[in-house]
Amino acid sequence: MKQSKNIRNFSIIAHIDHGKSTLADRLIERTGTLTKREMEDQILDNLDLERERGITIKAQAVQLDYKAQDGQDYILNLIDTPGHVDFNYEVSRSLAACEGALLVIDATQGIEAQTLANVYLAMEHDLEIIPIINKIDLPSADPDKVKKEIEDVLGIDASEAVLCSAKTGIGIDDVLEAVVKRVPSPSGDSDAPLQALVVDSKYDAYKGVMLYIRIVNGEIHKGMSIRMMATGKVFEVTDVGVFKPALVDVGSLGEGQVGFIAAAIKNVRDARVGDTVTSNDNPAAVPLPGYRKATPMVYCGLYPVENSDYDNLRDALEKLQLNDAALLFEPETSAALGFGFRCGFLGLLHMDVIKERLEREYDLTLLTTAPNVIYEVFLTNGQIEMVDNPSLFPNQTVIDHVEEPFVNATIIVPKDYVGPVMELSQEKRGEYSNMTYLDENRVMIHYALPLSEIIFDYFDRLKSVTRGYASLDYELHGYRPSNLVKVDILLNGEPVDALSAIVHRDRAQVRGRALVEKLRSVIPRQLFEIPIQAAIGSKVIARETVSAMRKDVLAKCYGGDITRKRKLLEKQKAGKKRMKQVGTVELPQEAFMAILKVDK
Amino acid sequence: MVAYTEQLCRHIGRYRKIMPVNPRATIYFGGGTPSVLPLSCLEQIVYALKAKGLWQRPAEATIEVNPGTVDGEKLKAYRNLGFDRISMGIQSLHDKELKTMGRIHNKKEALAALDMAQKAGFKKINGDLIFGYPGQTLNSVKSSVEELVKLGLTHISVYSLSVEKGTPLAKDIKEGKLKLPDDNMVGDMYDFIVKYLPEHGLRHYEISNFAKPGEEAQHNLVYWHYLPYLGFGIGAVSFTGRERRTGPLTMAAYLAGGKQDIEKLTSDIQLEECIFMGLRTIDGINIEEIKERFGVDFKKKYSKEVTECELQNLVEWTENGNVLRLTAKGMQFGNRVFEKFM
Numbered sequence: 001m002k003q004s005k006n007i008r009n010f011s012i013i014a015h016i017d018h019g020k021s022t023l024a025d026r027l028i029e030r031t032g033t034l035t036k037r038e039m040e041d042q043i044l045d046n047l048d049l050e051r052e053r054g055i056t057i058k059a060q061a062v063q064l065d066y067k068a069q070d071g072q073d074y075i076l077n078l079i080d081t082p083g084h085v086d087f088n089y090e091v092s093r094s095l096a097a098c099e100g101a102l103l104v105i106d107a108t109q110g111i112e113a114q115t116l117a118n119v120y121l122a123m124e125h126d127l128e129i130i131p132i133i134n135k136i137d138l139p140s141a142d143p144d145k146v147k148k149e150i151e152d153v154l155g156i157d158a159s160e161a162v163l164c165s166a167k168t169g170i171g172i173d174d175v176l177e178a179v180v181k182r183v184p185s186p187s188g189d190s191d192a193p194l195q196a197l198v199v200d201s202k203y204d205a206y207k208g209v210m211l212y213i214r215i216v217n218g219e220i221h222k223g224m225s226i227r228m229m230a231t232g233k234v235f236e237v238t239d240v241g242v243f244k245p246a247l248v249d250v251g252s253l254g255e256g257q258v259g260f261i262a263a264a265i266k267n268v269r270d271a272r273v274g275d276t277v278t279s280n281d282n283p284a285a286v287p288l289p290g291y292r293k294a295t296p297m298v299y300c301g302l303y304p305v306e307n308s309d310y311d312n313l314r315d316a317l318e319k320l321q322l323n324d325a326a327l328l329f330e331p332e333t334s335a336a337l338g339f340g341f342r343c344g345f346l347g348l349l350h351m352d353v354i355k356e357r358l359e360r361e362y363d364l365t366l367l368t369t370a371p372n373v374i375y376e377v378f379l380t381n382g383q384i385e386m387v388d389n390p391s392l393f394p395n396q397t398v399i400d401h402v403e404e405p406f407v408n409a410t411i412i413v414p415k416d417y418v419g420p421v422m423e424l425s426q427e428k429r430g431e432y433s434n435m436t437y438l439d440e441n442r443v444m445i446h447y448a449l450p451l452s453e454i455i456f457d458y459f460d461r462l463k464s465v466t467r468g469y470a471s472l473d474y475e476l477h478g479y480r481p482s483n484l485v486k487v488d489i490l491l492n493g494e495p496v497d498a499l500s501a502i503v504h505r506d507r508a509q510v511r512g513r514a515l516v517e518k519l520r521s522v523i524p525r526q527l528f529e530i531p532i533q534a535a536i537g538s539k540v541i542a543r544e545t546v547s548a549m550r551k552d553v554l555a556k557c558y559g560g561d562i563t564r565k566r567k568l569l570e571k572q573k574a575g576k577k578r579m580k581q582v583g584t585v586e587l588p589q590e591a592f593m594a595i596l597k598v599d600k
Numbered sequence: 601m602v603a604y605t606e607q608l609c610r611h612i613g614r615y616r617k618i619m620p621v622n623p624r625a626t627i628y629f630g631g632g633t634p635s636v637l638p639l640s641c642l643e644q645i646v647y648a649l650k651a652k653g654l655w656q657r658p659a660e661a662t663i664e665v666n667p668g669t670v671d672g673e674k675l676k677a678y679r680n681l682g683f684d685r686i687s688m689g690i691q692s693l694h695d696k697e698l699k700t701m702g703r704i705h706n707k708k709e710a711l712a713a714l715d716m717a718q719k720a721g722f723k724k725i726n727g728d729l730i731f732g733y734p735g736q737t738l739n740s741v742k743s744s745v746e747e748l749v750k751l752g753l754t755h756i757s758v759y760s761l762s763v764e765k766g767t768p769l770a771k772d773i774k775e776g777k778l779k780l781p782d783d784n785m786v787g788d789m790y791d792f793i794v795k796y797l798p799e800h801g802l803r804h805y806e807i808s809n810f811a812k813p814g815e816e817a818q819h820n821l822v823y824w825h826y827l828p829y830l831g832f833g834i835g836a837v838s839f840t841g842r843e844r845r846t847g848p849l850t851m852a853a854y855l856a857g858g859k860q861d862i863e864k865l866t867s868d869i870q871l872e873e874c875i876f877m878g879l880r881t882i883d884g885i886n887i888e889e890i891k892e893r894f895g896v897d898f899k900k901k902y903s904k905e906v907t908e909c910e911l912q913n914l915v916e917w918t919e920n921g922n923v924l925r926l927t928a929k930g931m932q933f934g935n936r937v938f939e940k941f942m
Contacts, residue, residue, distance in 0.1 A: 525783075527912060527933060550787025553934035555759040555808045557880060559823045560631060560837040562873055563844060563863060566942070569876065573939040 004186040004256030008179050009077045009214070011094050011127075013118035014104035015111075015471065019134040023104055023166040023175070024062075024080060030172050031064040031076070033244055061199075061212060061258055062245040068180045076179055077258040079199070081118075091121055093273065093291055097199045097214035097258060100128040100183030102175065103156075107133045107141035107163075111149045111438065113410045113473035119154050130178050131161035137168050145439065153438050186216075186256025193284040194218035194226070196277040199258075201268055203322035207239060209265035213277060214258050216288055221252035225280035226263060229287040233270045234280050235263035268322045294326035296344025297405065297476060298351055298455055299388040301332060301369035301498060302358070303340030305580055309364055310339045316362035317341060320354060327354060332389065336496045336582045337367065342389055345371075348455060367580050369498045370595045373452045376403040376479050391497035393486040396537060402484045405451040407474040408433070413466050415443045420465035428453040428461075429482075429504060448477060452502070456596060487512045487541070489519065490533040491585050498582075501595045513542040514598035522590040525549035530585055604834075605641040607855055609648040611832050619828050619840055623656040626819035630664030630687060632833075639677050646681050654830065655682070660724070660818040662687055667713035668705035675720035685724035685817075686717045687757075692730065693744040700735045700778070714751055724815060726755035731793065732786040733761045734769075734778035741789045742796075749800045754815040758793050759808050760786065790932065806881045807931055824881045826874040842870070867894060876938040884918070884925025898924075905940040912936070 014020035028034050064076040079098055081091040095101065101122040105115060122129050131150050133143045147158040162178050164171025188195075200212040213220075220226065224237045239262040241249045253259045265271050274291035278284045304313050317329045328344035345351040351371055358364050377385045377393070378400045387393050409430070413421055415437070422432065425447045433446035449458065454474060462470045485508050489499035499519075503511045512534035519532050523546050530546040557565050579586040590597075627649070634642065649655040662685040663678050675686070688710070692698055695706045705713075717725055727748050731741045748756060763770050763780070772778040781789075794804055802810035806824060809817065822829055831838045831847070834854045838845045843865055848858030865873070871894050878885035887898040899906070906924065909915040914930035914937050917923065930937055 527936070547784075549933070550783050551760065551790055551932045552936055553760075553807055553932060554938075555762060557807075557823075557877065558631075558820060559829055559831065559839060560835065560846075562823075562839075562877065566869070566873055566876070569935060569939050570942050572935060573942045576939070 003190050003254050004188065006072060006074045007077070007186055007256045008074060008100065008183045009079065009098045009186065009256070009258055010100040010102060010179055010183050011079045011081050011091075011098045011122075012102045012104055013081055013091070013095075013115075013122060015106070015109075015114040015118075018104050018106040018109065018112070018115070019166045020080075020104050023102070023132070023134065023164070024078060026166045026169060026172050027064060027076075027078060027176065028062060028245070030169075030176065031066045033062065033064050061243045063242045063258070066176055066180070069177060070180075074180055075257070076176070079258065091118060092125075093199055095122055095125040095127060096291070097197060098125070098127055098183075099186060100130060100179065102132050102179070103129050103150075103154075104132045104134050105146055105150070107135045107143050107146055108138050110142075110146050110442065111153055111412065112471035113412050114471065116154070116410060116412075116444075117473040117475070119156075128183050129156055130182055131156060131158050132175060133161050133163050134166055136163045137165040137170060149438055153436075153444070188215070188217040188255040190217070190219060190255040192217035193282045194220055194277065194279040195284045195288055196220060196253075197288050198228075198271060198273050198275045198277060201271060201273055201323070201325075203268060203319070204262070207262035207264075209268050209271050209322075210260050210262050211265075211271055211277070212258075212260050213253075215253050215255055217255055217284070218279065219252055219254045220261060220277070226261075226277050227280040227283060228271050228275050229278055229284070230272055230275040230290070231270050233265075235265055235271075237261050237263045268325075273325055294346060295476075296326065296328050296346060297373065297451060298345045298347055298371045299342060299374060300345070300351060300371040301334060301337065301340050301389065302329070302343050302355070303334065303337040303367045303369075303498075303580070305365040305367055305578060307338050312362065313341065313358070313364055313366070316358050316364060317343070319362075320357060324354075326350065334369075334391070334498045336498045337369075337580060340367075344374075344388070365578060367589055367592060369592050370501065371455050372502060373405050373450075373455065375484065375502060378402065390486060390500040390502045393500070393502060396485065401481050403479040404482045404484065406448050406477045406480050407451050407454060408477045409447045409449045409454070409472060409474040411445045411447065411462065411470055411472050412438065413443055413445065413470040414441055417466040417469060418443055418445065421445060421462065421470065424458070424461055424465050425449060428456075428458050448480075449474070450480075450482065451476070485536050487515070488535045489515065490531075490535060490540075491523075492530055492583065493533075494583055495535075496582055496587075498592060499595075508536055509541055511595075511598060512536070515595055516542045516544045518594040518598045519591055520544040520546055522588060522594055524586070524588065526584075526586060528584070601638060601641060603855055604851065605637070605644055607857075608833055609644055612645070612648040612652055612654070615652055615654070615830075615832075619830075621654055621656075621830075624659045625654070625656070626822065627655055627658045627661040627683075628664075628819040629683075630662065631836075632664070633666045633669060633689075634663055635665035635669040635674065639674060642678075643681065658682075660685055662724075662726075662817070662819055664689065665713070665717075666703075666705065667710040668703070670713055670716070672716045672720065675716050675722070679721045684722070685726070686722045687726040687755075688713060688717070688728065690714075690727045690729060690744075690748065692733070692736070692740070693747050694740050697733060697735055697740065701730070701733060711751070714753075718752075724755065725753050726757060726817065727753050729756065729758045731758060731760055731789045732781060734773065734780055736781055736789075738785055738788050738792065742792055745793060745796060749797070749802070755809070755811040755817060756797060756802055757809050758797075760790065794928070794931070804882065804928075804931065807926075807934055821881070824877050825883075826870075826877050870894065871896060872942055875941045879915075879924070879926055879930075879937060880934065882925060884923045886919070886923050888922055902941060909937050909940060 012020045061079045066074045066076050068074055079094045081094040133146050135141055136143055143163055147161055150156050150158040162171055162174045164175055195217040196213040196215045198211050199214055202210045204210050222237055222240050226237055227234050240252055241247045242259040276287035304310055321327050326346050329341040332342040333339055355368055359366055372390055375387045377387050379398050380400045411421055428449055430447040430449040436444045438444055459472055483505045484502050485505045487501050487503055487508055488495050516532045516534045525546055526549055529548045532544045533540045534542040554565050579588050661683045663683045664687045666689050690710045691701055693707045698706055729744055797810040798804055801812050804810055805816050828841050829839055835849045836847045844863045845860040847860055848854040875885055890896055890898045913927055915924055916927050
């Protein structure tokens with residue numbers, strides 16, 4: 001009998017808030033992997049931030065032991081996936097380790113943009129997709145309508161969709177049975193040389209780099225000499241285990257299994273995610289297909305407010321990068337902000353999460369410049385420059401033309417909002433592709449949009465013009481020529497490089513004006529007047545002034561007031577700590593984000 | 601009122617020396633409106649202090665009065681009890697503004713009260729004024745200041761309004777019932793005040809205080825010089841140099857004999873407070889005194905902060921570099937200086 005016959009490796013994929021984490025919790029509970037008492041809510045989301053935001057950022061895995069109705073014992077490996085578009089790359093990694101996916105759809109909402117994106121990813125990996133219609137306990141649930149959508153839009157047979165309520169526990173047994181019956185067992189060869197896919201890695205202070213692996217062929221055990229096929233590095237396995245969901249030592253893992261190994265690997269670069277682990281003594285001939293490398297799409301500058309924190313920031317970034325291969329950073333210097341780093345992220349959420357983790361976990365006070373995309377600048381001399389920092393945008397005179405990244409955006413929206421969505425997308429320089437009716441009420445619209453507009457405020461505006469009903473997903477499509485110019489901002493007549501922005505020429509005037517107005521409203525009054533100018537090259541296109549503060553002093557202060565006044569002063573000082581001294585001007589973080597907040 | 605007086609006197613009577621009392625220690629009745637107290641109550645309190653040796657030969661004995669709650673009789677009685685200085689909450693000399701401020705007196709009563717105080721024999725008289733209150737204009741503030749100066753006051757305190765969260769005033773402003781004068785106008789008011797008063801013989805000796813030479817409030821200088829003091833009554837604060845004690849904040853708690861809140865001040869906090877209180881006056885802070893009191897080399901410890909302030913022309917060294925004080929600009933932007941030392 002094949003060893004892996006009773007193993008099922010699966011993921012759960014869902015649009016945000018459709019109940020993926022609750023379902024995972026329920027499966028863990030129902031299989032007795034953890035008792036109810038041991039369960040913390042949404043056990044798989046164990047970064048503080050994930051819990052607070054209700055999102056999954058890093059893939060996690062848990063092994064469930066399940067006695068099925070056929071009387072046999074099964075090992076179910078649940079590999080959690082992030083739901084947000086920024087982390088599609090992580091989803092893709094998780095799916096590569098699975099044979100099946102539970103597609104969770106909210107019975108009250110139906111298919112959303114991220115549902116589609118996830119389904120396409122699962123199809124790319126050739127997974128068995130089991131539709132799960134969740135939240136059927138809610139009065140507004142309409143499972144039949146959702147089934148129809150699944151068939152019409154996704155082309156998946158929904159006749160055997162499982163109905164459940166992860167919240168109340170209805171249908172959870174059916175979900176488990178469906179996993180056993182419908183997800184194929186692994187199809188590897190236990191006698192072949194070891195081939196294990198590195199799904200993820202994590203740095204542990206005691207054990208070194210821990211690799212989350214899926215064994216495709218062969219087996220791995222403690223003491224074994226392994227080789228990383230991409231880097232050629234050889235290590236000796238010190239620990240082998242599974243996730244329950246805490247790490248449990250098991251000694252060895254066979255074909256089809258999911259677990260972790262540690263091998264005294266000091267450097268994450270020696271054991272890349274997507275690499276194949278093989279036996280050093282009996283190596284496989286070829287590696288498994290790897291992953292497409294995650295390419296950062298959004299860049300921003302990260303600067304410590306206190307210059308003396310620069311080294312701490314670098315250390316913190318290095319540590320975060322150990323567990324997040326998609327995070328890129330390299331040192332940069334800004335005339336205004338001093339020494340910092342230009343960092344690349346998968347998207348805005350990724351950027352926010354990294355910044356928050358740096359501040360929380362490493363106690364840094366940071367300033368971020370407005371995020372931007374990476375531009376391809378074709379110079380008149382035939383060279384091409386990739387520009388990831390607006391302040392480094394070449395002089396207009398040497399530019400032949402510029403290209404910027406476009407995305408294919410999928411928007412799902414009730415049909416009454418089609419007009420506003422098209423109007424908005426048009427305003428954002430979008431190019432209409434096509435539109436499909438999902439049912440008599442909901443429409444799926446495709447647009448090609450500049451990624452920079454998505455970063456700018458497209459999603460916020462989309463939510464607002466559709467009263468929150470629209471869902472959005474997008475994927476990078478490629479570069480297209482655009483007529484772009486650099487708008488510089490001058491404070492007190494001095495250009496502030498960190499405030500430069502790249503905008504479309506047709507909108508430069510309007511945005512420049514809006515930007516200086518916004519800056520005037522966010523820069524606090526100081527002891528002197530501050531002229532703010534927006535300029536293209538040497539031509540000033542807009543000007544505003546922050547007038548000087550007239551006084552700043554606590555009037556009354558006698559014997560009984562001292563404690564309170566001291567606290568006021570301490571508070572005022574703490575507020576200033578977040579400000580960055582640029583020349584003689586103190587700038588708050590909001591000033592650097594002003595370009596994103598202008599309403600034009 | 602009687603119960604309060606009794607409790608207050610009991611506290612004074614129970615006072616055990618927590619620090620030596622200087623026979624010349626100043627006396628201040630205020631922070632509230634002592635002039636609403638019946639004379640008999642006031643007398644009891646004064647006697648209680650004298651009996652305890654807390655009122656000996658004070659360098660100055662001030663009582664705060666509100667124009668609406670005094671008359672010639674009371675003022676004469678204060679003089680006889682030994683008070684030699686009056687501080688009067690005048691606030692404005694415009695009836696409309698006084699009404700907006702919720703004051704019970706009008707301009708006529710304010711002028712009459714000042715006249716009575718002078719006739720009662722008070723030579724040292726302070727008048728409080730507010731600027732920046734909703735409804736005030738540059739001209740109205742000017743005329744209040746000018747008129748007060750003409751009456752020959754020896755001391756004027758001028759407070760710019762700060763709107764405290766949660767007060768009825770804050771609510772009225774938020775709801776648009778009242779509108780604060782704009783920053784520039786308030787700035788012009790300030791500029792006028794700090795120019796006009798010194799031109800008329802009242803020196804700008806503390807951020808909010810102006811006095812004729814030798815008429816500075818001796819009592820308040822104790823606070824600014826960060827020296828110890830004793831306080832009795834509701835919410836009264838005592839300061840020993842190392843700790844600050846605050847009495848119960850409500851009448852009910854006070855009458856029930858509620859405990860004092862004791863705030864221990866670390867030497868770092870003492871230093872911070874000593875600096876920001878000291879910098880409020882034109883005397884500034886003497887770095888030798890700081891060295892003696894806290895064992896801190898001020899110039900060394902704060903070289904960066906001082907330089908930043910000097911570059912902005914907010915502070916200056918005097919007395920051969922031994923005293924750091926606010927410049928005229930520093931008086932205007934005091935918080936910018938104080939917060940550096942927090």
